[in-house]
Amino acid sequence: MMTPAAFIARTNGGDWREGDPVCALWAAEFWREVTGVDVAAPYRGRYARPFEWRRMILLAGGLEEFCRKAMAEFRSGETQNGVCVARVGGRTFCGILSGGRLFIRSAGGVYSPTGFTLLEGWGA
Secondary structure, eight states, X not given: OOOHHHHHXXXXXXXXXXXXXXXXXXXXXXXXXXHSOOTTTTTTTSOSSHHHHHHHHHHHTSHHHHHHHHTTTSOOOOOSSEEEEXXXXXXXXXXXXXXXXXXXXXXXXXXXXXXXXXXXXXXX
């Protein structure tokens, strides 16, 4: 079984473009590898530019609501390992929880902020 730590180590780095929905797709890819369910499948190919991605998020009511809709078939709750929506420094991100620590993928690769507020989590 894929562990969060193994996935994070394997996927740290790689291609990233400014404005890409990298945090959401990265978390969705981890979920797909663990569960076999691609929660991002309905959204892939529905946008060509970062603006279109942001518009989808806004129309859904924000990133937190967007993720709740994508993960609707799974039970949520606080978790030590899985995927989540968290707030860091006033911004909302999709991330991966490993041992209770949050990991987010961005332009600089994967990082783990020291402080965050867990908004919703799904155990893997």
